[in-house]
Amino acid sequence: MTEPRRRPGRPRDTSIDERALAAARELLVQRGFDATTIQAVAEHSGVHASAIYRRWPSRIELIEEATxxxxxxxxxxxxxxxxxxxxxxxxxxxxxxxxxxxxxxxxxxxxxxxxxxxxxxxxxxxxxxxxxxxxxxxxxxxxxxxxxxxxxxxxxxxxxxxxxxxxxxxxxxxxxxxxxxxxxxxxxxxxxx
Amino acid sequence: MTEPRRRPGRPRDTSIDERALAAARELLVQRGFDATTIQAVAEHSGVHASAIYRRWPSRIELIEEATxxxxxxxxxxxxxxxxxxxxxxxxxxxxxxxxxxxxxxxxxxxxxxxxxxxxxxxxxxxxxxxxxxxxxxxxxxxxxxxxxxxxxxxxxxxxxxxxxxxxxxxxxxxxxxxxxxxxxxxxxxxxxx
Known part of the structure; x- marks a missing residue:
């Protein structure tokens, strides 16, 4: 219930996460599992690949959270x-x-x-x-x-x-x-x- | 218990089936699902591709029976x-x-x-x-x-x-x-x- 890691004035930008997750879902449906790479998610979402890698160690974890x-x-x-x-x-x-x-x-x-x-x-x-x-x-x-x-x-x-x-x-x-x-x-x- | 389709003097050559099935199993383990094609099974087993197709409509049925x-x-x-x-x-x-x-x-x-x-x-x-x-x-x-x-x-x-x-x-x-x-x-x- 408490959110100790969120500091006033410096909210985490959850919209980046949401955009990457939504893009992964779209790519999975449109192009399939093999084509849903970090690079493809970056291009599809407009989120930089390095920002995606900061949140998920590989495309596997990203896909798991997305799906x-x-x-x-x-x-x-x-x-x-x-x-x-x-x-x-x-x-x-x-x-x-x-x-x-x-x-x-x-x-x-x-x-x-x-x-x-x-x-x-x-x-x-x-x-x-x-x-x-x-x-x-x-x-x-x-x-x-x-x-x-x-x-x-x-x-x-x-x-x-x-x-x-x-x-x-x-x-x-x-x-x-x-x-x-x-x-x-x-x-x-x-x-x- | 009866075997109405086996006629005396004309036994079905089950060794062809067995060779293809064994080859499919080996290819699956060694090279994976995608590489286990009818052609690869034919080459690996020495059974002609047309003989394999007479028994299984596609590689899917062959792989299912093999595994x-x-x-x-x-x-x-x-x-x-x-x-x-x-x-x-x-x-x-x-x-x-x-x-x-x-x-x-x-x-x-x-x-x-x-x-x-x-x-x-x-x-x-x-x-x-x-x-x-x-x-x-x-x-x-x-x-x-x-x-x-x-x-x-x-x-x-x-x-x-x-x-x-x-x-x-x-x-x-x-x-x-x-x-x-x-x-x-x-x-x-x-x-x-």
Whole structure:
């Protein structure tokens, strides 16, 4: 909530970030992953390449931030109705993975992470994991609806897998099953014995 | 069980298929997805390009068959111990997605399917879905361990998502959780209320 790094009179110019991110999204959709280089983003946005490099170490991090900005907490603020909250959460999550820019970037990012030496999970996973929101929903659920013995991280991993399968593996026209089925599965995982 | 299309004295030359498939796997690992063309496979295998085209309509189908040959039913023949059978099934499934050739091909195949106009699910999904094996395991489970009200296809979709997330999203060194956790989640989905 505090913003210790913003000093009066010297606000950070967030418009530079926004212009670079918007340009990256446009280039991804128009020209594809391979063509979305720092240089191309600089030309398309009018932001100097050196300014882009000051914010992102490479085009990968820029593309990840541009395409997976995360879920808005407000869009999924829990109501305490577990089934309804999970439904909204899954839909918001699917939507975030389904933007044209995210779809245009997904395979390229996966290929990059498959061949890179980085040992941690891809940033895109961390950024999009939305685990805190999921945990908020579980905390808001009425007593007795969530088994205290189940590990929320395990359930969240199953949910993430279902979302990824829907968005990465199937095109928009070939969704296998309605979202409600996924929500039902998550409810089954959570219910007490 | 019957083989109506094989006539005595005129066996199909399966060695041609095997040579092309093996060459495709080698090229994927050595040179990558983009370089694994029909022409390159022809040169590498000594099989004429026209013979390869007679079997596969494009390099995509060839690569899919080369990298995702499916699970061997024998490797996961059910014992009736649901937890143990599911553990073996998930491990065999993960292994099939984790070969060097499958890893080298995965992102390229995803990119292809993201941009293609095909409306059905990608062949790789159909080929690897292994739904029949999963259903065999459920049928072999002792009475009372699988909720008859749960749709096995819904559970299988969750399992597939978990497997894909482990293999596509995480490099070999960054697996998030032991396989046992995934098996536990599947058991939770199946248990009667």
């Amino acid at each position: 997976f900005p995360g879920l808005s907490p407000l869009s999924v603020r829990p109501t305490g109705d577990l089934g309804r909250d999970l439904g909204r959460f899954v839909r918001a999550y699917l939507a975030a993975f389904s933007t044209p820019a995210a779809r245009a970037a997904a395979a390229g990012l996966l290929a990059h992470h498959q061949t890179s030496d980085r040992t941690g999970p891809p940033e895109v996973y961390v950024r999009m994991s939305a685990r805190p929101l999921f945990q908020d929903i579980l905390r808001a659920a009425p007593p007795g609806t969530v088994d205290p013995a189940v590990d929320p991280d395990d359930v969240f991993d199953m949910l993430l897998g279902a979302v990824l399968t829907r968005t990465l593996l199937f095109s928009a026209t070939a969704r296998a099953r309605p979202v409600e089925r996924t929500v039902e599965m998550i409810l089954r995982l959570l219910r007490p014995a | 995702f040959p499916g699970l061997s039913p024998l490797s996961v023949r059910p014992t009736g111990d649901l937890g143990r059978d599911l553990g073996r099934f998930v491990r065999a499934y993960l292994a099939a997605f984790s070969t060097p050739a499958a890893r080298a091909a995965a992102a390229g195949l995803l990119a292809h399917h993201q941009t293609s106009d095909r409306t059905g699910p990608p062949e790789v999904y159909v080929r690897m879905s292994a739904r029949p094996l999963f259903q065999d395991i459920l049928r072999a489970a002792p009475p009372g361990t699988v909720d008859p009200a749960v749709d096995p296809d819904d559970v299988f979709d969750m399992l597939l998502g978990a497997v894909l997330t482990r293999t596509l999203l995480f490099s070999a060194t960054a697996r998030a959780r032991p396989v046992e956790r995934t098996v536990e989640m599947i058991l939770r989905l199946l248990r009667p209320a």
